[in-house]
Amino acid sequence: MDSLAAAPGTGPATSPLPVLRKPRPAAKFANLPTDRTLVMGILNVTPDSFSDGGEHAAADTAIAAGLRMFYGGADIIDVGGESTRPGAVEVGVEEEQRRVLPVIQALVKAGVLVSIDTTHSATAAAALDAGAAIINDVSGLTMEPEMADLAARSKVPYILTHRRGDAGTMDSLTEYGNVAEDVAAELAGVRDKLYAAGVAPEQIILDPGLGFAKNEEQNWELLRRLDVLQAMGHKVLVAASRKRFIGSLLTEAGKAAPPAERDAATAAVTAISAHRGAWAVRVHDVGPSLDAVKVAARLTTAPAAAAPAAAGEN
Numbered sequence: 001m002d003s004l005a006a007a008p009g010t011g012p013a014t015s016p017l018p019v020l021r022k023p024r025p026a027a028k029f030a031n032l033p034t035d036r037t038l039v040m041g042i043l044n045v046t047p048d049s050f051s052d053g054g055e056h057a058a059a060d061t062a063i064a065a066g067l068r069m070f071y072g073g074a075d076i077i078d079v080g081g082e083s084t085r086p087g088a089v090e091v092g093v094e095e096e097q098r099r100v101l102p103v104i105q106a107l108v109k110a111g112v113l114v115s116i117d118t119t120h121s122a123t124a125a126a127a128l129d130a131g132a133a134i135i136n137d138v139s140g141l142t143m144e145p146e147m148a149d150l151a152a153r154s155k156v157p158y159i160l161t162h163r164r165g166d167a168g169t170m171d172s173l174t175e176y177g178n179v180a181e182d183v184a185a186e187l188a189g190v191r192d193k194l195y196a197a198g199v200a201p202e203q204i205i206l207d208p209g210l211g212f213a214k215n216e217e218q219n220w221e222l223l224r225r226l227d228v229l230q231a232m233g234h235k236v237l238v239a240a241s242r243k244r245f246i247g248s249l250l251t252e253a254g255k256a257a258p259p260a261e262r263d264a265a266t267a268a269v270t271a272i273s274a275h276r277g278a279w280a281v282r283v284h285d286v287g288p289s290l291d292a293v294k295v296a297a298r299l300t301t302a303p304a305a306a307a308p309a310a311a312g313e314n
C-alpha cells in the first residue's frame with residue numbers, strides 16, 4: 001500500500017479519517033460530466049489487498065485508498081468485496097457485506113459516487129441502502145436473476161457485463177463465431193430480461209466483459225469492434241485495467257508483465273476507448289487514464305481555457 005499521507009485530508013490509517021467528520025451532499029449519477037469519458041476507480045476490498053493490521057485498519061485503509069482516487073479525479077469508485085477473476089473462490093454474502101458496507105458508507109458520506117461490484121442481489125441491495133448509486137453485476141444477471149427486480153425497483157443504473165459461466169468455468173467457454181456480434185447478441189438477450197422486469201433503457205450500461213470467457217485475441221477484437229456494442233444504444237463501459245491480455249501483450253523474455261506494470265498500456269486502452277466514445281473506463285490507476293481521457297476529448301471538442309505551457313517547452 002502507498003502511504004496514506006498522499007491523500008489530502010485522509011489522515012493516517014489508524015486514526016478516524018478527518019474528512020468524514022464533514023459529510024458532503026450525496027453525489028448524483030445525473031450530475032456526472034457528459035462531455036468526456038468517465039473514469040471509474042477500482043476499489044477491491046479483499047483481504048489480499050487490505051489485510052495488514054486487522055479489521056478496522058483494513059476498512060480505513062480501503063476508505064483512504066478510495067478517497068485518494070476520488071481526490072485524484074475519479075468520477076465513480078467501484079467497490080467490490082469478492083474477487084471475480086478466473087479461478088476465484090466465492091466468499092459468501094455476509095463476509096462480502098462485512099467488507100464493503102463500512103467502506104461504501106464512508107465514501108458516500110465524503111461525497112463519492114459509488115458503484116457496488118457484486119453478483120449477489122442481497123449485497124447489491126444492502127450497498128444501495130448504504131448509499132451506493134450504481135449496480136455493477138459482472139455475472140450479467142446469470143447468477144441471481146433477482147438483480148433485475150432490484151434494478152427495476154431502485155431505478156439505479158445497472159452495469160450489464162457479458163460473461164459466460166462463472167469464475168471456475170469461464171476460461172473454457174470461449175467458442176464464438178464472431179465474438180463482437182455474439183457478445184452483443186447475448187447481451188441483447190439479457191437486456192430483454194431487464195426490460196421485462198421493468199428496467200428502463202437509460203438505466204442500462206453495457207460492458208463487453210473483457211477477460212470473462214474471452215481469449216486474448218477475442219479481448220482485442222472486442223476493443224476493435226466497440227462500435228458493435230455501441231450500436232445497441234446504451235452507454236458502454238470498458239474494463240481492461242491490468243487484465244491478463246494486457247500482461248501478455250507486454251511479454252518480455254517469455255514472461256508476461258506483472259499487474260503493477262500494466263498501467264501505461266491500460267491508459268493507452270483508455271485513450272482509444274475514449275476516442276471511440278466509451279461512456280466510462282474502469283481502472284486501478286486513475287491519474288493516467290484521466291489524462292488519456294482529456295487527450296481523447298481534446299481531439300473532438302473545443303478546448304476549455306488552458307494554462308499556457310511554460311516557456312522553453314515545445
Ligand code: PMM
Pocket residue numbers: 042044083084085117136137138159161207209210237239240241242282
Ligand atoms: N472485471 C473485474 C471486476 N469487476 N466489473 C465490470 N463491470 N467489468 C469488468 O470487466 C470487471 C468488473 C475483474 O477485474 P479486477 O479483479 O481487476 O477488478
